[in-house]
Amino acid sequence: EAQVTQNPRYLITVTGKKLTVTCSQNMNHEYMSWYRQDPGLGLRQIYYSMNVEVTDKGDVPEGYKVSRKEKRNFPLILESPSPNQTSLYFCASSLHRGTPLHFGNGTRLTVT
């Protein structure tokens, strides 16, 4: 089944403890992206990747890192999480940058 898989689904952590949220897609998509969703603010793009080893900042990249060493994987790294990064995170992919996006089921992160 074609899908975007994020792990973990839920994560509670403490301020400053490095964490990684994984994202994997099995559709051989070139384009991948991370979003965060907060009440009243909608979905905001954090980082995106046009292809392997090509990444760029979205609207709210501060405090996040990404890497794209393989086509299928696009992990989101929080080196030193802070409470304002408490949010619902979505990974998405598409065949190319303009085609419809496929989203993962989300990761709910709480930073205390």
Added chain:
Amino acid sequence: DAKTTQPPSMDCAEGRAANLPCNHSTISGNEYVYWYRQIHSQGPQYIIHGLKNNETNEMASLIITEDRKSSTLILPHATLRDTAVYYCIVRVPRSRDQGAQKLVFGQGTRLTINP
């Protein structure tokens, strides 16, 4: 990308057609209209998109007015599982997209299907 305006909420009876409007009066000639929906806190789900012709797929139909300033998403036989927030987005197609595939989702329309 052009801004869109949608009603904050709508109700529809199960089995009836749900018609969700979207205004995009500042749309430019090369911008497509996309519809996504988000069920509870799941990842948004792509529904349909179009440029100026009406489109239909297994999920829905998209009717775009001749002047392209508004569109309507039609769910022909709504079921309880169609209860979700529906987002209308306009954006440039791949060939003209110079930057990030940023999708500004806005607040959408919260559609409730009633039994």
